[in-house]
Amino acid sequence: MSSRPPSPFRIAIDLVILTIRQDRLHVLLIERGKEPFEGRPALPGGFVRAGEDLRDTAVRELAEETGIDGGKLHLEQVRTYGHPDRDPRGRIASVAYLAIAPDLPIPVAGTDAATAHWEPVDNDRLGRGWLAFDHDVLLRDAIERARDKLEYSPLATAFCQDLFTISDLRAVYEAVWGVRLDPRNFHRKVTGVKDFVKATEERRFPPTGRPAILYERGTASLLHPAMLRPTRSHDRPTPLN
Incomplete structure (x- = not known):
């Protein structure tokens, strides 16, 4: 049995907040306003308070650091990161949360954030150490979780x-996966998955062309058959520019 005393231990929540802006996947980043890593881009987040549930911390930090109401977002826990040297302030574990919502507003910086902004996801930088702490790893893992869950x-x-519309949904898959998808094939696949989407009586009338049927989310919690990524199916992916 080890004779070492237990080390002081704190828990932080870090948030990977994703939305789609101008047909591209974006993540919300802050610029740290104080040390450590002052001036570096980072994920928003903060420490869990005494008596506070982890999810409650995530929702509170969303409001404090970005002005976003976490109650309106898809919010799920990704994993916990606890390497002893991940934070220069001491032994701090981070629980990463993935948050998703459409058309999120321009964020408002707060607490230890100097600024907050939406950053297009650059696959070439994921996991390459360009964010403060180990946040590039958290970001990479959360995005891969989103890609898998699609x-x-x-x-x-x-x-x-x-x-x-089905076109709106296709734009999501294209932005998150980073590939072009065949519109007719995608429409066939989506409408062929039981309870994935449900057609409504509403229509969208574009300036030109035929009105488009508007859909709403169905009752399915799992998709069968799955909507496989082109790289995992027989389709040839066309990378986005």
């Missing part, structure tokens, strides 16, 4: 408004 769950609808 295959077997209705998570894509969390990026959409309450009513959406």
Whole structure:
């Protein structure tokens, strides 16, 4: 049995907040306003308070650091990061949360954040150490979680408004996966998945062309058959520019 005394231990919540802006996947980043890593980009987050549930901390930090109401977002825990040297302030474990919502507003910085902004996701930088702490790893893992879940769950609808077209949904898959998808093939697949989406009586009338049926999220919690990524199916992916 080790004779070492237990080390002081704190728990933080870090938030990977994703939305789609101008047909691209974006993540919300802050610029740290104090040490450690003052001036570096980072994920928003903060420490869990005494008597506070982890999810409650996530919702509070969303409001304090960005002005976003976490009660309106898809919010799920990704994993816990506890490497002893991940934070220069001491032994601090971080619980990463993935948050998703459509058309999120321009964020408002607060607490230890100097600024807050939406950053387009750059696959070439994921996991490369460009964010403060180990936040680039947290970001990479959360995005991969989202990409995986688009295959077997209705998570894509969390990026959409309450009513959406199949084209809107396809734009989500394209933005998150980073590939172009064949519109007809995608429409066939989506409408072929039981209870994935439900057609409504509403229509969207574009300036030109035919009115588009508006759909809402169905009751399915798992997609069967799954919406496989092109790289995992027989489709040839076309990378986005």
